[in-house]
Amino acid sequence: xxxxxxxxxxxxxxxxxxxxxxxxxxxxxxxxxxxxxxxxxxxxxxxxxxxxxxxxxxxxxxxxxxxxxxxxxxxxxxxxxxxxxxxxxxxxxxxxxxxxxxxxxxxxxxxxxxxxxxxxxxxxxxxxxxxxxxxxxxxxxxxxxxxxxxxxxxxxxxxxxxxxxxxxxxxxxxxxxxxxxxxxxxxxxxxxxxxxxxxxxxxxxxxxxxxxxxxxxxxxxxxxxxxxxxxxxxxxxxxxxxxxxxxxxxxxxxxxxxxxxxxxxxxxxxxxxxxxxxxxxxxxxxxxxxxxxxxxxxxxxxxxxxxxxxxxxxxxxxxxxxxxxxxxxxxxxxx
Numbered sequence: 001x002x003x004x005x006x007x008x009x010x011x012x013x014x015x016x017x018x019x020x021x022x023x024x025x026x027x028x029x030x031x032x033x034x035x036x037x038x039x040x041x042x043x044x045x046x047x048x049x050x051x052x053x054x055x056x057x058x059x060x061x062x063x064x065x066x067x068x069x070x071x072x073x074x075x076x077x078x079x080x081x082x083x084x085x086x087x088x089x090x091x092x093x094x095x096x097x098x099x100x101x102x103x104x105x106x107x108x109x110x111x112x113x114x115x116x117x118x119x120x121x122x123x124x125x126x127x128x129x130x131x132x133x134x135x136x137x138x139x140x141x142x143x144x145x146x147x148x149x150x151x152x153x154x155x156x157x158x159x160x161x162x163x164x165x166x167x168x169x170x171x172x173x174x175x176x177x178x179x180x181x182x183x184x185x186x187x188x189x190x191x192x193x194x195x196x197x198x199x200x201x202x203x204x205x206x207x208x209x210x211x212x213x214x215x216x217x218x219x220x221x222x223x224x225x226x227x228x229x230x231x232x233x234x235x236x237x238x239x240x241x242x243x244x245x246x247x248x249x250x251x252x253x254x255x256x257x258x259x260x261x262x263x264x265x266x267x268x269x270x271x272x273x274x275x276x277x278x279x280x281x282x283x284x285x286x287x288x289x290x291x292x293x294x295x296x297x298x299x300x301x302x303x304x305x306x307x308x309x310x311x312x313x314x315x316x317x318x319x320x321x322x323x324x325x326x327x328x329x330x331x332x333x334x335x
Contacts, residue, residue, distance in 0.1 A: 002284075002315075004324040013278040014288055014330060017191035018296065019198055021269040023168065025191050027296070027332040033189040036276045039179060039253030040072045042163065042186050043130055044219050045196060049155070049162040050137035051215050059089045059136045066219060067226035068129030072252060074106035074232030075124045082229070083123045086132035090139065097122035098149040099131045099181040106232060127181035129229075134183075151176065151184050159184070166199060167192040180254060190274045193259050198272025200249055201261030220261065223249050236286045236310055243306035244299050250289075255280035258289050262298055271296070284326065286310040291328040 002010040015030030025032055047069040050056075056066065065086050073079040087093060101120030104110050113120065122128060134148055134155060143154040150156065163186045164171045179185035203216035223230050227241035230251070240250045249261045256277035264270045273292060277285045290311030293304055304311075315324045 001327050001329070002324060003327065009324065012281055012284045014284070015190055015276045015278075016288070016292060016330065016332060017189075017194045017272075017274045018292075018332065019191055019194045019272045021198065021202055021264075021271075023195040023198065023272075025335050028191075028335055029330045029332050032191045034276060035175070035187055036190045036193060036257055036274070037177060037185060037187045037253070037255070038193050038257055038259070039185055039255060040127070041193060041251045041253030041257050041259040041274075043070045043072070043127075043251060044200060044223070045163050045166055045186075046130060046159050046183075047133060047219055048166070048212075048215055049159040050133045051219070052162070052212070053137045053140040053155075053158075055090075055133070055136040055140040058140050059091075061086065061089065061133070061136065063218065063222040064226050064229060065089075065129070065133070066222040067229040069133035070219065070223050070251065071129050071230045072105065072126045072237075072254075073129065073229065074235060075104035075109050075120065075126060076106065076232050079129070079229065079232065080123050083128040083132050086129065087123070087135070090132065090136040092132075092135045092139075092145060094121060094123050096135055096145055097125075097128065097131050098147075099125040099127050099183075101125060102180075106234065108233065125181055127179075127183070130183070131181070149182050149184075156184055160186075163188075166196045168195065190276055193257070194272035194274035196272065197249065197251075197259040197261035197274070198270050199261075201263045201272070202270040220249050223251070236282075236289075236307075239310075240289075240307065243303050245303070247299065252282070252285070256282050256285040258285055260289070271298075283313055284328075287313065287326050287328050288330065291330065292332065295332050 015034045017032035018027035101124045138148045138155045175187040176184045200216045200220045203213045224246040227238045231237035258275045260273040262271040290307045
């Protein structure tokens with residue numbers, strides 16, 4: 001709940017699913033089976049479908065490029081420049097992108113753009129890395145570059161199959177809509193999003209011989225090695241992964257979904273966590289994520305403290321006066 005003074009101003013409903021190494025639901029709050037549009041939290045799975053074509057090797061993409069393929073980035077210069085470099089490696093141009101420009105997710109970048117009258121184009125999309133990767137993937141498949149974003153394109157058919165397989169669902173168990181960046185986006189039960197991220201956290205490139213496990217391990221490594229490319233300055237995903245030193249991977253999806261993969265530590269096996277806030281409020285989403293980590297005693301207290309600004313966000317008016325607070329009251333139920 002959000003309080004202004006002692007008065008309840010807003011109440012937000014949310015759902016949480018936590019799964020173990022077998023994909024079994026072990027903790028929940030609300031409806032863990034809620035059909036959820038993963039939005040950008042599905043990007044690692046879309047990147048997996050491209051990775052498994054062999055496109056990264058063919059076009060010389062490295063792990064930093066792979067991290068950008070999983071990103072909802074700030075449109076900072078480093079993000080735009082890497083997107084352009086990926087397009088050049090794949091022998092395509094910005095005109096081939098089927099995502100459009102938009103206001104950046106970073107206020108600092110937005111102010112800079114306004115100052116110099118900059119008009120964003122496709123490479124500035126927060127999803128541009130994913131699109132650049134897909135343009136490499138379609139060529140590796142021998143498919144047409146044009147219309148790679150359409151649901152019936154061979155690459156998107158491959159993505160649909162990959163998503164269903166990772167969620168351990170039949171293909172008709174996943175529903176699809178169109179995302180803000182013009183690509184198909186999947187919907188499936190919330191606990192399946194947790195399962196997907198558990199599989200990433202549980203993959204080990206050193207001990208697993210299965211090619212898919214090695215690919216998932218590479219995606220995990222890319223995202224946790226280059227968290228600044230997955231989001232950017234001042235963004236939760238970047239701060240989150242930096243705080244936990246590679247032991248957790250996390251990705252936000254538009255309209256307040258979040259997915260986390262937790263590596264096995266000590267006597268505890270890997271976990272997958274997924275959160276969805278009904279009204280799409282991301283401030284509430286990040287506070288819930290921080291709260292869930294505390295309830296599950298994940299990481300060290302000093303690590304969780306780095307998320308304090310998100311778990312208890314300051315609420316002040318234009319004169320800097322504290323006006324209220326956000327209180328997360330959602331005890332997880334052991335299943």
